[in-house]
Amino acid sequence: MATTATLGSGAATQSASIRKISLHDLMDALTKGIDDFKEKPSLAPFAAGVYLLASFLALMVVANYDYLPLVFPVVSGAVLIGPFVTIALCEVSRRRERGIEYGLMSGYNFFNSPSIKDILLLGLMMVALFLFWLGTAMTIYGLTMGDEWRSVPSAPDSMTEFFKQLLFTSRGWTMIILGNLIGLFFAVVSLCVGTISFPMLLDREVGIGTAVHTSVNAVKENPVTMGMWGLIVVVLLIAGAIPFFAGLAVVVPVLGHATWHLYRKLVV
Numbered sequence: 001m002a003t004t005a006t007l008g009s010g011a012a013t014q015s016a017s018i019r020k021i022s023l024h025d026l027m028d029a030l031t032k033g034i035d036d037f038k039e040k041p042s043l044a045p046f047a048a049g050v051y052l053l054a055s056f057l058a059l060m061v062v063a064n065y066d067y068l069p070l071v072f073p074v075v076s077g078a079v080l081i082g083p084f085v086t087i088a089l090c091e092v093s094r095r096r097e098r099g100i101e102y103g104l105m106s107g108y109n110f111f112n113s114p115s116i117k118d119i120l121l122l123g124l125m126m127v128a129l130f131l132f133w134l135g136t137a138m139t140i141y142g143l144t145m146g147d148e149w150r151s152v153p154s155a156p157d158s159m160t161e162f163f164k165q166l167l168f169t170s171r172g173w174t175m176i177i178l179g180n181l182i183g184l185f186f187a188v189v190s191l192c193v194g195t196i197s198f199p200m201l202l203d204r205e206v207g208i209g210t211a212v213h214t215s216v217n218a219v220k221e222n223p224v225t226m227g228m229w230g231l232i233v234v235v236l237l238i239a240g241a242i243p244f245f246a247g248l249a250v251v252v253p254v255l256g257h258a259t260w261h262l263y264r265k266l267v268v
Contacts, residue, residue: 017268018214018221025265026229033258036093037250068162069145073137073179075241079187079233080130083194084123086256090199093260115201118208122201126194133186137179144175191230192219199263218266229262 078085091110095101113119145165166172196215200206206214219226233255240247 018218019266019268021222021225021265023225023228026225026232026262029258029261029265030232030254032261033093033254033256036089036096036257036260037254039096040092041253068159069138069141070134073134073183076183077130077133077137077186079237080133080190081123081126082233082252082255083190083198083259084126086252086259087119087123087198087202089253089256090202090260090263093257094199094202097260097264110202113202114205118211119198119201122194122197122208122211126190129186129190133183136182136186140175140179140182144171144178145169187230187234191226192216195219195226195229195259196263196266199260200267203263214267222266 087110110116110119166176193212193215196218197208197211200211200214201208236251236255237248240249240251
């Protein structure tokens with residue numbers, strides 16, 4: 001059964017129905033995402049970005065242990081800006097689905113979208129959410145494993161010492177539990193706000209308020225299924241990051257393409 005929401009856009013008003021979806025739909029969206037990736041691999045630009053990020057993080061850790069506590073928040077927090085980062089992949093999937101000619105760089109045609117201002121504004125909001133998460137994560141570290149009286153938490157003496165304190169002290173487990181609970185809240189906000197909003201702004205001439213409202217409604221109508229989607233995203237990103245981030249060069253594009261197909265299944 002579909003729930004209908006009224007969508008306003010400047011000169012026109014249109015209606016969209018939010019469908020109920022199942023795990024089968026999620027798997028189908030992923031399968032279509034894999035097909036899109038195979039048809040027109042967007043490996044080069046994403047591989048470059050992944051390796052630059054990985055190298056930068058590694059350099060920070062080796063050069064200065066001050067940044068060691070930031071590694072996990074940065075990597076996990078990348079999920080928060082994922083919907084914005086992968087919008088070019090949604091554009092490639094949109095063009096392929098509709099039989100429009102496209103090339104490797106066709107995804108960046110979204111800059112010509114009538115909703116480009118709203119897309120960029122929403123993207124900035126997601127970046128702000130990411131930065132807020134980093135600040136929150138460092139505050140949690142300062143209040144548990146660092147020195148809460150310092151403006152900048154003290155750095156661990158070494159990587160071994162950091163993991164020893166993290167895994168074998170009550171302070172470390174307090175940080176792990178608290179950090180993951182608060183991180184879950186940020187992830188839910190990102191899921192509700194961004195998952196459907198970006199492809200919808202790409203697909204229809206609607207405002208940012210309408211897109212976000214529809215995205216939130218889609219999650220409300222499919223809480224369990226969308227929660228499973230969020231879990232699938234996290235698991236795939238972790239799996240892709242294990243071989244020194246190399247797998248992300250495939251996982252990120254596939255998830256980007258799959259997001260378009262998820263949107264198409266959710267919003268009529």
